Amino acid sequence: MEAIADAGYYLGANLLACKDIGVTALAPRTNTSTAKAEGRFSKEAFAYLSDEDAYRCPAGERLTYRYNAREADLTTRIYWCSTCKVCPIKDKCTTGTERRVRRWEHENIVEAMTARMEAIGAMAIRREEVEHPFSTIKAWMRATHFLCKGLKAVRTEMSLHVLAYNLRRIMTAIGVAKIRQALAT
Template identity: 50%
Template sequence: MQDFRYVAEEDAYICPADERLAYHFTNEENGLVLHRYWTSACQSCLINQSCTTSKERRITRWDHEQALEAVQRRLDEHPEKMRQRRETVEHPFGTIKARMGATHFLMKTLPRVATEMALHVLAYNLTRVMNIMGPGRLIAEMRT
């Protein structure tokens, strides 16, 4: 799929053999709006085995695929940002998971799990503030 180029102006894909895969229809699967593209040139193409393995050689594009492509483009342009993110953002999640004692939540249903996660994040943030400010100064600041 990464060898296929999407041409937004034409709403079509260009395959590795420079064939145009035209838009044919849109359907919904599992709540996702998906657009389907294909060409009849695949049957006579010499490189179709190294192309796509999808059924009937069709390409599926999610309705919001451009957002994913924009994120991927930014990651490709600035790979150091992902390293920085790993250093700054991933650490709190690892700490929270370790404090939970496991990688699963105790509650069921999304609102309860969200509340449980919010409490874990609050506890993590309070610990960070205490480590930075010290408990005495934190209590004094909370009283003012």
């Protein structure tokens, strides 16, 4: 089974849980890098060298593994380079004495997912499959707003809209007579 989601659902632990139950999850990775926002290199600019368990920085230097850290219930491996102080492009990389890169212990799952998404154009597929139901539901709602107030009530209202949409799709696909027959048994 394959599941395609928005970036809002991206979380490494969720990807691992999906893998454990046999679901191929696809969700664009959220960019939380303050470095990129401030005009410096993000983690993506550093190439992971799996055979060496090291990273190569944009200046060509090697960031070696230093230690493990536990952050937000995830085990991450910390890498850094000792030559940052004299690097000619240090200003584009870090404000500290050395650039550190963190790698989640299951980062290979994220990398495989990213490669799959790029290969199949997953977000284009997601838009084709998901945007139509949402636009249909919005039309049913008269493209305005939810009738209920509060998160719990809105979730319930949305769940009912999705249920109605799915029931209508089933009725169209297999017919009301077959549904009645299945319910009677």
